Amino acid sequence: xxxxxxxxxxxxxxxxxxxxxxxxxxxxxxxxxxxxxxxxxxxxxxxxxxxxxxxxxxxxxxxxxxxxxxxxxxxxxxxxxxxxxxxxxxxxxxxxxxxxxxxxxxxxxxxxxxxxxxxxxxxxxxxxxxxxxxxxxxxxxxxxxxxxxxxxxxxxxxxxxxxxxxxxxxxxxxxxxxxxxxxxxxxxxxxxxxxxxxxxxxxxxxxxxxxxxxxxxxxxxxxxxxxxxxxxxxxxxxxxxxxxxxxxxxxxxxxxxxxxxxxxxxxxxxxxxxxxxxxxxxxxxxxxxxxxxxxxxxxxxxxxxxxxxxxxxxxxxxxxxxxxxxxxxxxxxxxxxxxxxxxxxxxxxxxxxxxxxxxxxxxxxxxxxxxxxxxxxxxxxxxxxxxxxxxxxxxxxxxxxxxxxxxxxxxxxxxxxxxxxxxxxxxxxxxxxx
Amino acid sequence: xxxxxxxxxxxxxxxxxxxxxxxxxxxxxxxxxxxxxxxxxxxxxxxxxxxxxxxxxxxxxxxxxxxxxxxxxxxxxxxxxxxxxxxxxxxxxxxxxxxxxxxxxxxxxxxxxxxxxxxxxxxxxxxxxxxxxxxxxxxxxxxxxxxxxxxxxxxxxxxxxxxxxxxxxxxxxxxxxxxxxxxxxxxxxxxxxxxxxxxxxxxxxxxxxxxxxxxxxxxxxxxxxxxxxxxxxxxxxxxxxxxxxxxxxxxxxxxxxxxxxxxxxxxxxxxxxxxxxxxxxxxxxxxxxx
Numbered sequence: 001x002x003x004x005x006x007x008x009x010x011x012x013x014x015x016x017x018x019x020x021x022x023x024x025x026x027x028x029x030x031x032x033x034x035x036x037x038x039x040x041x042x043x044x045x046x047x048x049x050x051x052x053x054x055x056x057x058x059x060x061x062x063x064x065x066x067x068x069x070x071x072x073x074x075x076x077x078x079x080x081x082x083x084x085x086x087x088x089x090x091x092x093x094x095x096x097x098x099x100x101x102x103x104x105x106x107x108x109x110x111x112x113x114x115x116x117x118x119x120x121x122x123x124x125x126x127x128x129x130x131x132x133x134x135x136x137x138x139x140x141x142x143x144x145x146x147x148x149x150x151x152x153x154x155x156x157x158x159x160x161x162x163x164x165x166x167x168x169x170x171x172x173x174x175x176x177x178x179x180x181x182x183x184x185x186x187x188x189x190x191x192x193x194x195x196x197x198x199x200x201x202x203x204x205x206x207x208x209x210x211x212x213x214x215x216x217x218x219x220x221x222x223x224x225x226x227x228x229x230x231x232x233x234x235x236x237x238x239x240x241x242x243x244x245x246x247x248x249x250x251x252x253x254x255x256x257x258x259x260x261x262x263x264x265x266x267x268x269x270x271x272x273x274x275x276x277x278x279x280x281x282x283x284x285x286x287x288x289x290x291x292x293x294x295x296x297x298x299x300x301x302x303x304x305x306x307x308x309x310x311x312x313x314x315x316x317x318x319x320x321x322x323x324x325x326x327x328x329x330x331x332x333x334x335x336x337x338x339x340x341x342x343x344x345x346x347x348x349x350x351x352x353x354x355x356x357x358x359x360x361x362x363x364x365x366x367x368x369x370x371x372x373x374x375x376x377x378x379x380x381x382x383x384x385x386x387x388x389x390x391x392x393x394x395x396x397x398x399x400x401x402x403x404x405x406x407x408x409x410x411x412x413x414x415x416x417x418x419x420x421x422x423x424x425x426x427x428x429x430x431x432x433x434x
Numbered sequence: 435x436x437x438x439x440x441x442x443x444x445x446x447x448x449x450x451x452x453x454x455x456x457x458x459x460x461x462x463x464x465x466x467x468x469x470x471x472x473x474x475x476x477x478x479x480x481x482x483x484x485x486x487x488x489x490x491x492x493x494x495x496x497x498x499x500x501x502x503x504x505x506x507x508x509x510x511x512x513x514x515x516x517x518x519x520x521x522x523x524x525x526x527x528x529x530x531x532x533x534x535x536x537x538x539x540x541x542x543x544x545x546x547x548x549x550x551x552x553x554x555x556x557x558x559x560x561x562x563x564x565x566x567x568x569x570x571x572x573x574x575x576x577x578x579x580x581x582x583x584x585x586x587x588x589x590x591x592x593x594x595x596x597x598x599x600x601x602x603x604x605x606x607x608x609x610x611x612x613x614x615x616x617x618x619x620x621x622x623x624x625x626x627x628x629x630x631x632x633x634x635x636x637x638x639x640x641x642x643x644x645x646x647x648x649x650x651x652x653x654x655x656x657x658x659x660x661x662x663x664x665x666x667x668x669x670x671x672x673x674x675x676x677x678x679x680x681x682x683x684x685x686x687x688x689x690x691x692x693x694x695x696x697x698x699x700x701x702x703x704x705x706x707x708x709x710x711x712x713x714x715x716x717x718x719x720x721x722x723x724x
Contacts, residue, residue, distance in 0.1 A: 084687045091478055109690075113479035193565065201582070203670020255564035257671050258582030267565065392479060396689040403499075407672035410584050 038328045040335055042072045044101035045082065045318070049353030057347055061338050068331050079103055079205070083395075090115035090323065098326040099335050101150065101318050104387060105205075105394045108141040110321070112392035117322040119145045122333050130342070134315045135358040138387040147319035148340035149358035151348070154378070154385045155213050155313035158268065158276040158286070161298035163189070171300040173311070175217065175242060178275060178303050182251050185274045196251035197275035198264040201243075203406040206260055208398050209314040210277060211405050212388060214239040216312040217304035223389040223397065229426045233419055239305065240408045240415035247409065257410050269293055277302065279316070280378055281354045299374060301381050313385040317358070356382070393430060400425050465703070471696035479690055490697035500698070502673055503681040506588065510677060511656040514595040518652055519645065521596065522603025527637070529604070530611045540608075543601040551598065555665035558594040562666075581667050584674045591662050591675055598662075599655070603648045610644040611637070643720050650713040657706050678702050 047054055058070045075082045083106060089096065090110065102110065110116050123145045128136045135149035157178075159171055163185050172178040182196030200206035212222060220235035230236055246252040256264065261278060268276040269285060271292045276282070286297045302311035320339055322332040338344055345357040349368055356378060362368055363379030389397060404422035407413040413421070475486045494500045529539060549557075561568050562580035570578055580590040614637070622632045660679040663669055669676035669684075678698060686695030 080688070087687060087690060109479055202668060203672070204668040253564060254577070254579040255582045258564075258579065258587075258667065263559070263563065272565070396691075399684050399688050402668075403670065403673040403676070406670040410582065410671040412584050412672040412674075 038068045038331050040068060040070045040099060040328055040331055041097040042070055042099045042101075042335065043075055043097045044072060045075045045077075047348075047353050047355065049351055049355075051351050051353075053347050053351035053353065057339065057344050061335055064338070065331065065334060068328075068334075070335060073097065075101070086110070086115075090325075093325050095323065095325040095327055098323055098328055098332040100321055100323060102147065102321055104135070104138040104315070104317050104319055105398075107139055107147050107319055107321070108390055108392045109394060111141045111144070111146040115324055116146045117324045117326065117329055117333070119148070119322065119333060119336070123148065123337065127337075130361060131340075131358040132315075132360055132382050132385075134382065134385050134387045135317065135319075138315070138390055139319050141390065141392070147321040148336050149317070150320045150340055150345075151317045151355035152358045152382055153279050153281075153316035153356065154382045155209055155277060155302055155315075156280060156299050156378075156381055157302050157311075158278060158282065159298050159300060160185075160271075160274050160293070160296055162296040163274055164298070171298060172303050173301075174306050175214070175303045176306045179246065179249070179251050182274050186251075193272050195253050195267065195273040197246060197277070198252065198259065198268055198273045199243075199246075199256055199277040200259050200261060200264060201247075201252075201256040201406070201409050202258050202260045202263075203402050204260060205398060205402075207402060207405055207409075208388065209316070211240065211243070211401075212314050213277070213302050213312065214243055214305070216309065216314075216386060217302065218308040222401070223391065229430070230419060230423050233416075233423070235308075236419055237415040240405065240418065242305070244409055244411065244415065257406070271296075280356055283374060284354060299377065301384065310384075313381055315382065315385045315387050317356075396429060397426060400429065468696045468699055468703075471693055472700045474693040476693040477691055486693070490694050491701075493694075494697060494701065499673065499676075499681065500678075503676050503678045506675060507657060507659070507677045507679075509588065510592060510595070510659055511653060513589075514592045514599075514656050514659075515649065515652045517592070517596045518600045518603050519649060521600045522648070523607055523641070523645070525600065525604040526607035526611055527633075529608050540605075543604055546598055547601040547605070549598070551661040552665055554594065554598050555662050558590075558597075558662075559666055562590055582671055584671050587667050587671060587675045591666060594662055594666070595656070595659065599652065603652065606644055606648050607641055610641055614640055643717075646713070646717055646720060650710070650717070653709060653713070654706055657709065658702070678705075 042058070044054070054072060058072060062068060062070060076085060083103070086100065086102065086106070090113070107116075111118075128139070128145065128149070131139075131149040132152060135152055139145060139147040139149050157171075164171065164181065167181075167184055167188055169181050169184070172181055178197060186194055186196055199210050201210065215222060215236055218235045218239040220232045220239055221230070222236075223229060224231035247254055247256065261282075264276060265278055265282050265285065267273055268278075269282075269291060280299075283297070283299060285291065286293050288294065302313050304311040320336045322329060322336055326332045340358070342359060342361070345359050346362060346365070346368070348355060349357050349362055350371070352371070357363075360379060360383070363375045363382075365375075369375050388394065391397065401422045404413070404418040404425075408415045408418035472490060473485060473487055474483060475489070476483045525543070529536060532539060546554075559581070560566070562570075564570060564577050564579050564582075567580070569580065570576055578586060580586050618636060618640075619632065622636050627635065658679055659677055660683065663675045663677055663680055664683070667675045669680045679702060682695050682698040682702065685691045685698060
């Protein structure tokens with residue numbers, strides 16, 4: 001038989017339908033249960049790592065809040081699917097979950113849509129102060145607090161410490177120096193399989209992070225403080241042209257234009273590249289016992305550009321928020337604050353999961369630093385980092401510029417054409433909204 | 435009409451009613467709703483909901499991204515379906531003549547077909563890897579940038595789709611071949627037909643109807659292709675692999691322009707219906723459809 005849908009085998013669809021029916025039944029049942037125990041539903045992505053600290057944390061929360069039971073429900077795997085799930089359920093005013101884990105870039109969008117509970121009455125500025133400024137910036141919108149920062153990511157550059165040392169080089173602070181170093185090491189090594197620098201150039205969200213980092217390093221912006229799109233087109237053009245140049249000069253292999261995190265992480269991890277732009281999660285994998293580059297990888301701040309600013313990494317990560325339709329707002333807010341509390345973030349970090357906390361003090365905590373010696377360095381990188389533009393239009397902005405950036409990288413358009421068209425399209429779309 | 439006939443008629447209607455009702459609830463109602471949605475500017479997160487008539491369609495008519503997506507969809511459909519039919523037929527004929535290991539071959543064929551398409555896409559992500567991928571190694575260590583080169587990305591996706599769905603055509607044809615009575619071939623031999631003549635005058639005409647069915651299914655499926663490009667290239671590089679369904683998905687679920695996305699959906703629906711109607715007419719001529 002032919003399959004029911006083009007991207008889901010029929011059986012999966014039925015299973016999904018069953019889950020929906022089950023959810024509906026559960027939702028109806030909850031409506032009736034009156035004063036008895038409160039059941040909070042917590043939607044979150046599966047947390048990867050040697051052990052899952054979540055059940056322990058949730059039981060501890062239940063112990064502290066008698067009469068509250070937390071049921072955690074896993075989200076689907078990819079970020080796009082999670083966004084789709086939330087959009088459908090929150091727009092449908094579904095109260096079937098109370099607390100949600102969400103990508104930082106969705107917070108203003110969901111807040112603007114009226115889907116999130118305003119946390120300002122509970123969460124003060126003081127309570128947010130121990131978190132990284134970039135995370136706090138991404139959790140607030142229009143002067144209100146919509147989410148609690150929970151975990152964090154930052155763009156960094158990895159380098160082969162052994163190779164740089166061999167040629168007497170120090171980690172570069174500008175992209176131009178990085179390119180020169182990559183050239184020298186490759187010329188010296190004469191290894192045809194050794195690439196210079198790997199980064200993420202596939203047409204997806206990761207590309208926007210990479211381009212933004214080059215923009216910021218050149219004092220260019222995608223969205224100016226006054227809401228203007230690409231206010232410094234010449235600097236932005238130069239940054240894009242530099243990225244394209246990395247490919248043209250052979251310092252980056254042509255396939256970075258299709259590379260995502262894992263496709264670029266693996267060759268570097270196998271020892272086939274001098275530099276890699278990626279996220280902190282990769283370090284644990286490079287230092288794994290069976291890793292060919294174990295003990296030979298260094299991590300540094302992203303370089304800037306000549307005549308530009310210092311390098312700035314883009315941040316990512318996830319936050320915790322409360323569904324505005326939740327019937328147990330007080331308990332839900334308590335859960336969010338508990339999970340973002342110092343003991344809870346500490347427990348998550350100590351469990352060795354591939355997530356980094358948003359609380360700055362943990363990065364200098366002796367116990368944690370002993371297990372993860374790079375924490376103080378990541379502290380400095382995250383402190384200097386910036387969030388992607390914090391605006392409810394972020395996804396529209398990002399998906400509109402992705403094909404244009406991609407076109408400039410593969411040479412279908414010049415950087416000037418690509419940026420002019422991106423700007424034209426964005427002004428048209430955002431113009432209708434503001 | 436006699437009383438008996440009228441009673442039969444009523445019973446018939448009663449039997450059809452549940453199916454008709456299901457169709458109305460699950461297909462007609464949402465379909466009409468999408469049509470209505472496509473006439474509105476609706477962006478719920480900004481509280482925008484107003485009737486704009488055919489504005490979205492007018493915008494699409496002059497939207498280069500839309501025409502690019504339409505072109506990509508048609509090229510993808512035409513090339514992948516053509517290759518799948520030719521290769522599927524060849525595999526079915528080879529299976530028919532195979533003496534040893536036929537069950538193993540069938541299982542292997544089914545495997546490719548049975549894999550969830552996201553798994554297939556991930557598999558091809560590594561097969562196409564420019565330095566470590568098997569495809570480039572087999573091509574003598576050439577560094578083809580399969581998914582990152584604007585000229586190669588779409589052919590790469592077409593090949594992946596052919597790998598995945600060719601078994602469907604092969605199995606359909608093979609099943610039909612099994613039902614051809616050996617006497618037919620004997621008669622052909624007695625008449626002195628050679629291998630080529632047997633193929634063109636006996637086998638192919640007998641396969642004609644099943645090939646049409648395969649063509650119908652495959653075309654409609656390919657027109658709605660989404661998963662491969664979504665996972666493998668995200669529509670890139672530079673939108674060279676963005677199909678209409680990917681464009682609709684991005685507008686609907688990523689940027690939440692419900693009205694605009696619905697308009698793209700309606701265009702896809704119209705395209706699929708027009709092609710389906712053409713095929714159904716052909717099938718009717720074959721006497722296969724009522």
